[in-house]
Amino acid sequence: MRFEGKAHVVGDHIDTDAIIPARFLVTADPGELGKNCMEGLTPGWVRRVSPGDVLVAGENFGCGSSREHAPLAILGAGIPVVLAKSFARIFYRNGFNMGLVLLEMGDAIDRLGDGNALVVDVAQGVVENRTTGETFQVRPVPGFMMEMLEAGGLVQYVRRRLGGAA
């Protein structure tokens, strides 16, 4: 898995109400949710995103609600990967379950600026900042989670477990 896109930097403790405010939780459609991604942070935020772009966040990204609509909204906005200093626990599980790639970068996150051109190699655990020429080795995705991502998420995993068609 390899992604190339422009960085969109947000701050610390970006909560699920910022990612997708409750008033939009009357649908489970990623495309619909994506239209309002980050609406609780900056109205109209999603208009600056191009498909394949990378979200870059600070500490505790995704804190708050268990709403799976949050990773779905990010995916729906066309963002396949989030890099953060750290993630909130429920969001971390939800991301992988939904097929959204999450990489923890710790303090190295501060070396990524808004608009930087990034290349993310998930399998190698490498983030390259083409704008500054820096390369970072990040904490790799645990094997367990990688398998789930490759299977297409938790739904496919359970389907297989129950003996259904893959």
Next chain:
Amino acid sequence: MGQSLAEKILQRHTNDPVEGPGQIVRCRVSLALANDITAPLAIKSLRAMGVSRVFDPERVVLVCDHFTPNKDIDSAEQVKVVRDFARQFGIVHYYEGGDVGVEHALLPELGLVGPGDVVVGADSHTCTYGGLGAFATGLGSTDVAAAMALGETWFKVPETIRVDLVGTVAPYVSAKDFILEVIGRIGVAGALYKALEFGGPVVDAMSVEGRMTMANMAIEAGGKAGLFAADATTLAYTAAHGRTQDAPIVPDADAAYAQRLRVDVTGMSPRVACPHLPENVKPVEEVSGIPVDQVVIGSCTNGRIEDLRVAAAVLRGRKVARGVRLIVLPASPKAYRLALNEGLLEVFLDAGAVVGPPTCGPCLGGHMGILAGGERCLATTNRNFRGRMGSLESEVYLASPAVAAATAVAGTIIHPAQVAG
């Protein structure tokens, strides 16, 4: 080495030996829960998984409490999906309408949760049941769907932060103040990936409802669970709610903790969490005088009968300040009925409050108390993120029922003693 409460409870639900933090264990779940926002996604996932039955129709709980009574056509359609699923799959514990309550207030009252249980819920405040000695945690819809199908899920065994509450509790100071104090000290990411285990003499003397208020907000410190030992008080509570087989559960004396925090509550005054994070905690005196437009008393944090009694004691014979909207939402049908029988609803109405049905509505900016731009609310709820209760330009302060009731009377944030003596 002994086991923390989290380790001890997880051990009861897995065949693998629980060796310590970081280990991934598969656990059987006692209960899987979802609500009207998260169940539709769980149902979608279940169908995509090819599931035609749940692991146990008696141990899947669906509570339509967020946008109900339905606020619009979309939410009505969403609840219909849940209702139809419940019928088709023979779900025993499906709640809406007159039997619905705010889920985390409702389930303990129905006796559906008890000590030693492992509960997963597609709602972040599922951690509330830690107040009963259950390992309970919020997960996303698809994780909960998998648990509904398989009757099990996986957990990383968490490290535990042990918090001991000691000292003498002042009047008008309660569980909400203690948990706000803890969150203020460790921050909203202070317990990230960890369990919070509460104990000490203050906890020993605390009601189960108070313990649930504290466990409820473990997630506001990033915590995976907020745990309390199940003692005689717990067992008396669960027995009163139809569970007579429950047994005590306590952490081992030599359990290993990642961190220990001792909070001496002697001399502590009520706490208020200021916008826009639950960690922005100050003594009430420091924010005294800030005017409010709305006060909300309710939610899975502080909408139980004990909370309503405290609020009514402050409001009795007093009026809500002109220009302030006080909204009181008993968190469950039982709390509502008790409040009615005890004359508390009359106190609220006499004071000029709006008394509404059990619903999560205003807490998450869903309905029944949305804030306009520039408005300020003090609420007994659990979150004050920017825009949580409505406009991005509104503000939410979090406090106890006593502070909320006093603030409604004064029209400005105030120490309850200044209103009620």
